[in-house]
Amino acid sequence: MTKDELEALAARIADLLSRQAWVPAPVRPEPPGPPTPGHLPAYAASAQQLSDIAPVIGRRTASGRHRPAYDAIVTAARAAAAGRGPSPLPGGREEATSAAASGRTVKIAISNRHIHIAQADFEKLFGAGKRPAPERPISQPGQFAALEKVKVVGPKGSIEGVRIVGPTRKATQVELSAADCRQIGLEAPVRHSGATAGSAGITLEGPQGSVTLPEGAIVAARHIHVGPPEAGRLGVTDGDRVSVVLGPMDRRVTLHDVLIRSGGSHATEMHLDTDEAHAFGVKTGDVAALAGRPSRFRARAPRGARPLLTERGVDGVAARGETLSEKAPYRLTPLARDRAKALGIWREE
Numbered sequence: 001m002t003k004d005e006l007e008a009l010a011a012r013i014a015d016l017l018s019r020q021a022w023v024p025a026p027v028r029p030e031p032p033g034p035p036t037p038g039h040l041p042a043y044a045a046s047a048q049q050l051s052d053i054a055p056v057i058g059r060r061t062a063s064g065r066h067r068p069a070y071d072a073i074v075t076a077a078r079a080a081a082a083g084r085g086p087s088p089l090p091g092g093r094e095e096a097t098s099a100a101a102s103g104r105t106v107k108i109a110i111s112n113r114h115i116h117i118a119q120a121d122f123e124k125l126f127g128a129g130k131r132p133a134p135e136r137p138i139s140q141p142g143q144f145a146a147l148e149k150v151k152v153v154g155p156k157g158s159i160e161g162v163r164i165v166g167p168t169r170k171a172t173q174v175e176l177s178a179a180d181c182r183q184i185g186l187e188a189p190v191r192h193s194g195a196t197a198g199s200a201g202i203t204l205e206g207p208q209g210s211v212t213l214p215e216g217a218i219v220a221a222r223h224i225h226v227g228p229p230e231a232g233r234l235g236v237t238d239g240d241r242v243s244v245v246l247g248p249m250d251r252r253v254t255l256h257d258v259l260i261r262s263g264g265s266h267a268t269e270m271h272l273d274t275d276e277a278h279a280f281g282v283k284t285g286d287v288a289a290l291a292g293r294p295s296r297f298r299a300r301a302p303r304g305a306r307p308l309l310t311e312r313g314v315d316g317v318a319a320r321g322e323t324l325s326e327k328a329p330y331r332l333t334p335l336a337r338d339r340a341k342a343l344g345i346w347r348e349e
């Protein structure tokens, strides 16, 4: 490229840059609105005037739109302390919850009884070649409430009109509440979605036939779906267990060991079943607040899987005078393998 060409290129780039706003103009964030009497104000330091913070004697200060008068704050605090105002703790009234929980809140959605179905089972119920027909999308991406409903039958009764949720899955899973199970005489375990091994057997009846499943009926364990952008705000990762505060003041509860399910296919939302909703006095759209730090409890490796050996574990193996190789009854982390080689107990096989 010649010098002239370089200069022409530089001029072209400068011209392009000058035509568009290269750095967006700064915008000062504003608080949601004027303070509500009896409520503590939303934090709004960014919208304060310097004169609000350091008043200059003799100079009129700003009107204080974003800061209620000192006596209003005192009144709100006294009312809350005397039990007459909304609790400033998470789980108070909804408007108080969202302000008080430092942003670690999720919306609650109540799951009614429903069925995730395998294609083969669907065809037995609705006819060969049939697929679930979407009626409306539900909050989790890609899933839909299907038009089709079936009857679920247990030893002591049945429930009509149980909704199918599509698309089809590998295995059929029937999610009922504990009260539903009692009604039809079923003893279904509380399980997380997908963990249907050894769960209760159940019969489904559709217009074209019926299916009796040896297992697949569960009471869905409560859980929180977290989309990737929200995971940071909530301070959680997939597989964590958290404590969650929810419910109105006179029925407020803290739920422990609530599983976090996070990943690209999740929309942030806490799922409870209808029994829990009734017991805790919450409805879809209410807010729950995460409390404390998540515990990084992980499910144990499936039976038969080789346990994971870390560096420290390798030291223990060496101390017992044993050796390790690729065929050892352990899986080794890369660091553990290096440690085994450094200690001279690694056998190449």
Ligand SMILES: [Zn+2]
Pocket (backbone or CB within 6 Å): 223, 225, 271
């Ligand atoms: Zn869910």
